[in-house]
Amino acid sequence: STEAEKKRWTLNDFDIGKPLGRGKFGHVYLAREKRSNHIVALKVLFKSQLKQSQVEHQLRREVEIQSHLRHPNILRLYGYFYDQKRVYLILEYAAKGELYKELQKCKYFSERRAATYVASLARALAYCHGKHVIHRDIKPENLLVGAQGELKIADFGWSVHTFNRRRTMCGTLDYLPPEMVESAEHDTNVDIWSLGVLCYEFLYGVPPFEAKEHSDTYRRIVQVDLKFPAKPIVSSAAKDLISQMLVKDSSHRLPLHKLLEHPWIVQNADPSG
Numbered sequence: 001s002t003e004a005e006k007k008r009w010t011l012n013d014f015d016i017g018k019p020l021g022r023g024k025f026g027h028v029y030l031a032r033e034k035r036s037n038h039i040v041a042l043k044v045l046f047k048s049q050l051k052q053s054q055v056e057h058q059l060r061r062e063v064e065i066q067s068h069l070r071h072p073n074i075l076r077l078y079g080y081f082y083d084q085k086r087v088y089l090i091l092e093y094a095a096k097g098e099l100y101k102e103l104q105k106c107k108y109f110s111e112r113r114a115a116t117y118v119a120s121l122a123r124a125l126a127y128c129h130g131k132h133v134i135h136r137d138i139k140p141e142n143l144l145v146g147a148q149g150e151l152k153i154a155d156f157g158w159s160v161h162t163f164n165r166r167r168t169m170c171g172t173l174d175y176l177p178p179e180m181v182e183s184a185e186h187d188t189n190v191d192i193w194s195l196g197v198l199c200y201e202f203l204y205g206v207p208p209f210e211a212k213e214h215s216d217t218y219r220r221i222v223q224v225d226l227k228f229p230a231k232p233i234v235s236s237a238a239k240d241l242i243s244q245m246l247v248k249d250s251s252h253r254l255p256l257h258k259l260l261e262h263p264w265i266v267q268n269a270d271p272s273g
């Protein structure tokens with residue numbers, strides 16, 4: 001681990017800048033580490049709220065996992081520190097912000113842009129699975145964009161924030177695979193399903209099983225009621241890839257290394273990611 005992990009950081013090591021957003025457990029600020037002038041995102045969590053939600057162990061486990069993850073498409077957790085009332089997470093700052101805002105702005109992405117994002121996420125997930133880390137909750141709200149336009153899985157504390165965000169994101173179940181909706185146990189193949197849902201949303205601007213009522217979304221997911229709209233026009237190669245990922249039996253979903261060899265990815269993804 002680098003010196004960043006070992007050092008005992010304090011708030012005095014940072015100049016605090018503008019707020020970047022807020023979650024249930026606290027706010028995130030742009031910050032600059034004074035000695036190195038390194039720009040980071042400083043996430044401030046209130047111990048009182050962590051305690052009353054019994055998530056301290058969750059946070060400790062997550063900090064432990066994140067401190068070993070090093071991948072260009074996974075947002076870094078450089079370190080953490082705490083004072084009397086708060087815990088501070090020193091996070092990588094993604095200069096181009098939240099992907100879902102970009103998706104809302106341009107409705108849907110070109111096939112090249114979608115394939116480039118899907119390929120970089122597949123590489124990041126393969127890296128995580130290699131380290132036995134799964135359920136990197138990959139939906140647009142959890143993806144940030146770095147200075148060079150590269151995607152970063154930001155992972156807002158998946159089981160905590162996402163639950164919180166899922167409720168605040170008007171309770172979307174859209175990204176859950178059948179086995180999670182049916183609350184069976186899940187494995188790394190849940191991430192293939194979520195990546196398939198994401199690929200669909202990148203290309204069509206809406207998730208594949210969207211419905212007005214929760215119960216309808218639930219039914220569409222467990223029945224894998226997959227339909228491709230006539231507009232926007234999407235290549236059959238893209239539809240073929242999505243159809244191989246959104247498969248009910250998790251063991252029959254296209255594995256990540258096969259995804260990276262799929263013609264649609266090979267022909268459309270920018271290799272630099």
Ligand SMILES: COc1ccc(C(=O)Nc2ccccc2)cc1NC(=O)CCSCc1cnc2[nH]ccc2c1
Nearest residue numbers: 020028041055059075077092093094097154155156157
């Ligand atoms: C590795 O990442 C994380 C690791 C852990 C946690 C976390 O809170 N865990 C937790 C909390 C409580 C209980 C249990 C677990 C959160 C993140 N990541 C984020 O929160 C991303 C947005 S903050 C950063 C950031 C960067 N770059 C930006 N550019 C524009 C906005 C923006 C925002």
